[in-house]
Amino acid sequence: MDESFGIYLKKLREEKGLTINQLAAAAGISGSQISRIENGLRGIPKPATLRKIAEATDVPYEVLMDQAGYLQETVPVSEPVIPEWATGKDKRDFRKMLEDDGELMFDGIPLNKEDKQRIKDVLTGLFWEAKHMNKRNKSKNDPKPGK
The missing domain is CATH 1.10.260.40 (lambda repressor-like DNA-binding domains)
Structure with a gap:
């Protein structure tokens, strides 16, 4: 110990x-x-x-x-992977989500850098998956112009 x-x-x-x-x-x-x-x-x-x-x-x-080791930065920050289909608006939305740097807590305890990075990684995947699903749903539901 x-x-x-x-x-x-x-x-x-x-x-x-x-x-x-x-x-x-x-x-x-x-x-x-x-x-x-x-x-x-x-x-x-x-x-x-x-x-x-x-x-x-x-x-x-x-x-x-x-x-106590709670504030020590030992986690390398990885560059987020942005899909090729992402528009400029999508990228702005994504940056805004990541830049919201409020203190993340669990059970009233601030999360350390490693836990924050894990959450960011999960959120990144969920963000792009949701954006992609939303784009597919819009194209299915929008009538084609001229029909």
Whole structure:
């Protein structure tokens, strides 16, 4: 199990002059949970727990999220495959969908870069499939000009 975050948390707590129990009380979590994190027995805490620790230690939440590995970019971004039949409007729609960079969350927890990329890949496939189906349906339902 990766103990690096635990080591970081212990060093941070000691730098702030806090005992495990003091940090636990200030963060509203159990002392045993802090101890298990520091000793590498618990793994990486959830973002909600990190927020409590950030507030208790007066360390920016983003710093703890980065130290825990949530914000590290390790996923290569692949270029989206755009079908040959896509029109300029289709491409604009697609870009707009991908550029909507709101925070993606699941169960109240922000998704990491890897999970976001997986979702983007799935959405890319679904987007182009839906566009293609829509174009086929329009051509079936539209009467031919001059008939």
